[in-house]
Amino acid sequence: MAESVLRRLATDDEFVKRRLTVLDRWIDSGEIEPWLAVVLAEWCRTSEGRKKAPLSTQGFEDLFLNEETFAVMREQVDGPWMIYFEQCRSLRANEAVMGFLTQLESLSAQP
Amino acid sequence: MRVFKSLPPDALHNIRQQLDAAERPQASALEAAAQLINTHSDYQEALKSGLVQRVTGGDLVEFIERMRNRLQVDASRRTTDKQAKKTQLRADQVEETSDEWLSEQLTDFMRGSAAWKNHGLALVGLGELVAEAGGNFEGWLLQQRNNPVVARDTHGRAATFANRLHLEAEAA
Numbered sequence: 276m277a278e279s280v281l282r283r284l285a286t287d288d289e290f291v292k293r294r295l296t297v298l299d300r301w302i303d304s305g306e307i308e309p310w311l312a313v314v315l316a317e318w319c320r321t322s323e324g325r326k327k328a329p330l331s332t333q334g335f336e337d338l339f340l341n342e343e344t345f346a347v348m349r350e351q352v353d354g355p356w357m358i359y360f361e362q363c364r365s366l367r368a369n370e371a372v373m374g375f376l377t378q379l380e381s382l383s384a385q386p
Numbered sequence: 387m388r389v390f391k392s393l394p395p396d397a398l399h400n401i402r403q404q405l406d407a408a409e410r411p412q413a414s415a416l417e418a419a420a421q422l423i424n425t426h427s428d429y430q431e432a433l434k435s436g437l438v439q440r441v442t443g444g445d446l447v448e449f450i451e452r453m454r455n456r457l458q459v460d461a462s463r464r465t466t467d468k469q470a471k472k473t474q475l476r477a478d479q480v481e482e483t484s485d486e487w488l489s490e491q492l493t494d495f496m497r498g499s500a501a502w503k504n505h506g507l508a509l510v511g512l513g514e515l516v517a518e519a520g521g522n523f524e525g526w527l528l529q530q531r532n533n534p535v536v537a538r539d540t541h542g543r544a545a546t547f548a549n550r551l552h553l554e555a556e557a558a
Contacts, residue, residue: 293555307547315547330548 280309280352281316294319310354317344336363 279299287295298316301307307315314335318324323334338344339360349356 290555293558294551297551297554297558301547311544311547314544315551318548319551324548327552330545335544 281313282347282351284320287320290325291316291319308354309352310348310356313348313351313354314338317348336367339363340367 279295280302281295281298283295284291295316298307298312302309302312315330317338318330318334321334321337323331338348339356340363345356345360348354
């Protein structure tokens with residue numbers, strides 16, 4: 276097995292370790308791109324990941340938009356990081372704009 | 387293919403005219419339009435709502451028009467090549483040129499826009515334009531699967547992996 280690209284932390288408990296093992300296996304078999312495995316590994320350390328909940332759109336975006344997490348992910352392996360960062364940022368901005376538009380629409384419908 | 391088939395022939399022109407005459411928010415027009423498509427099951431309804439006219443901007447209009455013009459040129463060239471066989475270019479070489487150009491356009495497009503899953507409008511429009519030009523959009527998209535920029539619904543893939551990850555980790 277090749278050396279893992281996924282970082283190990285002293286604070287990783289059994290929950291995280293198990294998932295890193297699975298991700299390493301997927302990387303070795305070519306089932307998943309290393310950069311995407313890194314994303315999932317970091318997600319496992321978040322509160323959403325630890326709840327065994329589905330990976331939400333917000334959870335996915337948060338990984339890229341959190342400055343510290345994003346830097347940690349980029350350090351581990353090469354990947355299309357900036358592309359997805361820009362996409363997540365656009366999505367988040369878009370949500371805000373759509374919220375304003377919806378409010379505007381409601382206001383304009385009022386007499 | 388429903389989006390642009392449902393557009394009246396002069397819709398793009400009308401949208402541009404309305405935009406020229408109206409203020410619009412400082413946001414990516416395409417993203418806003420794509421979001422609208424996601425929230426309106428029928429594009430005609432979105433048009434009627436008046437929101438599309440307000441937020442669909444020149445970016446989208448120009449992109450689609452540019453794609454249409456270029457694809458028409460490509461299609462014309464392909465047809466000429468295939469029928470007359472006057473050039474030494476093989477058909478697949480021409481296809482490759484066209485695909486490279488498409489890939490480049492889409493890459494630029496995606497870099498400035500939101501995630502793939504929110505690009506129903508652009509994708510559908512693009513698919514229709516490629517089909518009109520005699521191209522094989524599905525085939526092209528399939529070839530692009532490994533291109534991270536055009537990887538379809540990356541969040542969806544990540545979510546699928548995440549579900550499996552929990553299952554396999556717990557089963558281990």
